[in-house]
Amino acid sequence: MHSFQPYPIEELSFNPFEKIGKDWALVSAGTKQKANTMTVSWGGVGVLWGRNVAYIFVRDSRYTKEFIDSGDFFSISFLDKSYKKALDYCGSHSGRTEDKMSNAGLTWNYKLSIPYIDEGNLILLCQKLSATRLTEDSFLSPDIKKWYADGDMHTMYVGEILEVLAR
Numbered sequence: 001m002h003s004f005q006p007y008p009i010e011e012l013s014f015n016p017f018e019k020i021g022k023d024w025a026l027v028s029a030g031t032k033q034k035a036n037t038m039t040v041s042w043g044g045v046g047v048l049w050g051r052n053v054a055y056i057f058v059r060d061s062r063y064t065k066e067f068i069d070s071g072d073f074f075s076i077s078f079l080d081k082s083y084k085k086a087l088d089y090c091g092s093h094s095g096r097t098e099d100k101m102s103n104a105g106l107t108w109n110y111k112l113s114i115p116y117i118d119e120g121n122l123i124l125l126c127q128k129l130s131a132t133r134l135t136e137d138s139f140l141s142p143d144i145k146k147w148y149a150d151g152d153m154h155t156m157y158v159g160e161i162l163e164v165l166a167r
């Protein structure tokens with residue numbers, strides 16, 4: 001198990017377009033008994049309601065959504081580029097039907113009882129502040145609905161960043 005240190009959020013200096021959009025991340029939720037993770041490339045970080053937040057978008061069909069919905073927390077783990085294959089795996093297999101973590105060669109770690117990826121090098125531990133299911137009537141640009149042809153809508157979760165961990 002790797003050793004992680006709390007990292008001051010004001011010293012974070014990453015480009016979210018690269019880090020989330022291009023390198024991807026793993027969103028995890030659950031308990032020490034049972035947790036799940038999935039790859040994300042949509043989301044962001046910022047300030048809302050006077051707090052430092054991260055936001056993610058999770059479709060109805062994702063097994064990970066059940067874990068996010070049934071608890072108060074989720075984590076976002078960033079991994080070194082050498083783990084791209086593992087991220088690809090976690091973005092194309094469901095934990096509903098297999099032990100995705102071990103098949104991807106990843107292991108769990110926990111802080112504040114929140115599961116995160118031990119192979120990560122930067123972790124955001126988040127407490128859910130809001131969950132909003134996006135619906136077609138909220139889309140202002142006509143080309144957005146092409147992303148939802150099958151009705152598998154996203155829920156936007158905003159989480160307060162409780163702690164940043166660095167390896």
Ligand SMILES: Cc1cc2nc3c(=O)[nH]c(=O)nc-3n(C[C@H](O)[C@H](O)[C@H](O)COP(=O)(O)O)c2cc1C
Nearest residue numbers: 039040041042058059062063064091092093094095
């Ligand atoms: C690069 C990449 C980015 C992804 N981004 C998201 C995302 O932001 N939101 C989402 O709901 N699914 C996203 N997915 C799809 C899920 O990761 C995928 O469906 C996964 O198998 C769900 O696993 P689960 O059923 O165990 O939760 C992405 C997949 C890949 C490969």
